[in-house]
Amino acid sequence: SSVPWLAEALAGDRAEPGPWPDAPLADLADLLPPEFGPTGMVLVSPLLSASGSAGALLLIRRSGRAGFDPRDVELAREFAARAGAALATADLHGEQAHLARVLQTSLLPPELPVVPGVSMAGGYRAAGDSLRIGGDFYEVFPHPRGALFALGDVCGKGVGAAVLTGRVRQSLQTLRLVEQRPLELIQLLNQALFDAPDAARRNQFTTLLLGSLDRGPAGLDVRIAGGGHPAPLLVTADGTVTPVPVGGMPVGALTAARFAETRVHLDPGDLLLAYTDGVTEARGPRDAAMFGEARLRATLASAAGQPPAALIDRVLRAVDDWLGGQAHDDIAMLAVGASASA
Known part of the structure; x- marks a missing residue:
């Protein structure tokens, strides 16, 4: 996608965790209902975890509405941080469950x-x-x-x-x-x-x-x-x-x-x-x-x-x-x- 800052958010290579400035919605218009229109706004924020980016948060507003104000930006920042931590915890749990299954397979009594x-x-x-x-x-x-x-x-x-x-x-x-x-x-x-x-x-x-x-x-x-x-x-x-x-x-x-x-x-x-x-x-x-x-x-x-x-x-x-x-x-x-x- 050519949505501004999305690639950077997914890569997690921005020093500032975001959210980043409003971005035109034109590149996402074909994926959204018509009422959003090509002039709606999107706010992009990385979902950061201890190991890097766990994804990206996109907040979208319909055409004709005002852009995101500082309170919206701060709320999105907080939500993205918590979501990133939750995703990282889920990944860690998945790895631990996999290790437990491997350990279980090796230690269960043999046939x-x-x-x-x-x-x-x-x-x-x-x-x-x-x-x-x-x-x-x-x-x-x-x-x-x-x-x-x-x-x-x-x-x-x-x-x-x-x-x-x-x-x-x-x-x-x-x-x-x-x-x-x-x-x-x-x-x-x-x-x-x-x-x-x-x-x-x-x-x-x-x-x-x-x-x-x-x-x-x-x-x-x-x-x-x-x-x-x-x-x-x-x-x-x-x-x-x-x-x-x-x-x-x-x-x-x-x-x-x-x-x-x-x-x-x-x-x-x-x-x-x-x-x-x-x-x-x-x-x-x-x-x-x-x-x-x-x-x-x-x-x-x-x-x-x-x-x-x-x-x-x-x-x-x-x-x-x-x-x-x-x-x-x-x-x-x-x-x-x-x-x-x-």
């Missing part, structure tokens, strides 16, 4: 791989409904004999916890290429977290279960290393639910942390459930009582003999019913068992 001889399912709920990212996570890494699995709970919530979650998961992705024994791997992870430049300043840590699944002649042999995480639960085909104590200290809390390891065998029909404390610490809306381990065990016993996906779904529905729409902490679960495939 579980197909591992011969192993059946598994995961469940995940983030505390924040908007970003759907948090500090609870699980991972499964196939290997020739079966798979490695990890389930953890990073201290804190929201984006800060999600960043550490990403660091832990990426570290495991790399370290498992050189070490697949759970106890030795969790020790390497602890060292890796302290080797990060900001580890001491951030003072963040994670509780963790790190296990290996090895196919045997009948079922799965499981080795589990513990880093201060709630004990997984063994659900046998007859409905018996038994904790598998592991112990250990949180990962990334102390350079000289000690970790523990235990072993368990899964017969066909047995399932091992690893979960974060968002399950047992979910609070109901009435008396704020926690869901608790006893209620979790009863739910698991009622789902005995079902495949991992059905068991996970049963627990999630039981927790949702208990919450009654209340806010909750991050939740992650991973159920594994032996399958008929070889």
Whole structure:
């Protein structure tokens, strides 16, 4: 357009933010109703933001009316300044939403791989409904004999916890290429977290279960290393639910942390459930009582003999019913068992 000062307003290269002098309307006449006429007046002002021009404000008066007086100019100046700031804020919000979506995509639990001889399912709920990212996570890494699995709970919530979650998961992705024994791997992870430049300043840590699944002649042999995480639960085909104590200290809390390891065998029909404390610490809306381990065990016993996906779904529905729409902490679960495939 050849409207005077419009190009300058869009470029935001005038030292004075405007509005600028009245401009003949002839160049806009074809775009406006006839009553405005070619002799109407237009006032052009840049919509300035911290990063430059966010656009231009055009105020138009019909033919025959007086030009813009100083009060009109001052009002237009104020409105343009506020509109520019609002547009800049909207752009910033759009960029932040895009970054959140990218972060969410990278941190949501992955689709579980197909591992011969192993059946598994995961469940995940983030505390924040908007970003759907948090500090609870699980991972499964196939290997020739079966798979490695990890389930953890990073201290804190929201984006800060999600960043550490990403660091832990990426570290495991790399370290498992050189070490697949759970106890030795969790020790390497602890060292890796302290080797990060900001580890001491951030003072963040994670509780963790790190296990290996090895196919045997009948079922799965499981080795589990513990880093201060709630004990997984063994659900046998007859409905018996038994904790598998592991112990250990949180990962990334102390350079000289000690970790523990235990072993368990899964017969066909047995399932091992690893979960974060968002399950047992979910609070109901009435008396704020926690869901608790006893209620979790009863739910698991009622789902005995079902495949991992059905068991996970049963627990999630039981927790949702208990919450009654209340806010909750991050939740992650991973159920594994032996399958008929070889």
